[in-house]
Amino acid sequence: MTDPRALPLAEYRPRSRLVVPETAVERPRYPAVDAHNHLGRWLTGDWAVPDVGTLNALLDEVGVEAVVNLDGRWGDELEANLDRYDRAHPDRFVTFCHVDLRAVGRPGFDADVLVKSLTRSREAA
Numbered sequence: 724m725t726d727p728r729a730l731p732l733a734e735y736r737p738r739s740r741l742v743v744p745e746t747a748v749e750r751p752r753y754p755a756v757d758a759h760n761h762l763g764r765w766l767t768g769d770w771a772v773p774d775v776g777t778l779n780a781l782l783d784e785v786g787v788e789a790v791v792n793l794d795g796r797w798g799d800e801l802e803a804n805l806d807r808y809d810r811a812h813p814d815r816f817v818t819f820c821h822v823d824l825r826a827v828g829r830p831g832f833d834a835d836v837l838v839k840s841l842t843r844s845r846e847a848a
Contacts (some may be wrong), residue, residue, distance in 0.1 A: 724773055744761055750785065750786045751785075751786040754786055754787070754788035755785075755786055755787045755788060756787070756788060756789045756790070756791070757782075757787050757789070757791065758791045759791060759793060760790050760791060760792055760793065761792070761793055761794045762790070762792040762794055762804070762808065762816075762818075763792065763793075763794025763795065763796060763800070763804060763818040764794075764800075764803075765794060765796055765800060775807060775808065775811065775812065779815065780816070781813065788815075789814065789815055789816070789817065790808075790815065790816050790817070791816075791817050791818075791819065792804065792817065792818040792819065793819050794818075794819075794821075795818040795819050795821060795844070796820065796821050797820055797821055797822065797840050797843070797844055798823075798840075798843075801818070801820050801821075801844055801847055802847060805814045805818055805847060805848065806820050817841070818848075820841070820844035820847075821843075822837050822840060822841060823837075823840060824837075832843050
């Protein structure tokens with residue numbers, strides 16, 4: 724028997740001894756909504772969702788009817804996300820905007836700036 728202290732973790736391959744019934748579920752019984760997704764480019768760059776058509780095909784394959792995109796941002800980035808998802812594929816995507824909080828607490832901060840940003844975002848949808 725090998726001394727466990729000498730076994731490198733990278734080589735550890737546990738073998739399951741659990742034996743239980745298995746049920747393969749190929750598709751959900753009812754259409755699903757992915758209520759928490761991040762499809763924006765601001766954290767991941769353009770590679771996050773390179774091809775929306777491929778994403779839609781995958782969603783169809785696994786039975787996801789709609790996606791809530793929490794990466795809308797504001798301004799031009801919001802417009803780009805709305806164009807790419809919501810406007811190009813109505814009823815499939817719902818994009819949430821963000822509020823640009825970088826100015827909060829800085830000298831001269833005016834909360835009306837945030838209200839105006841939210842108003843513009845709402846009107847963009």
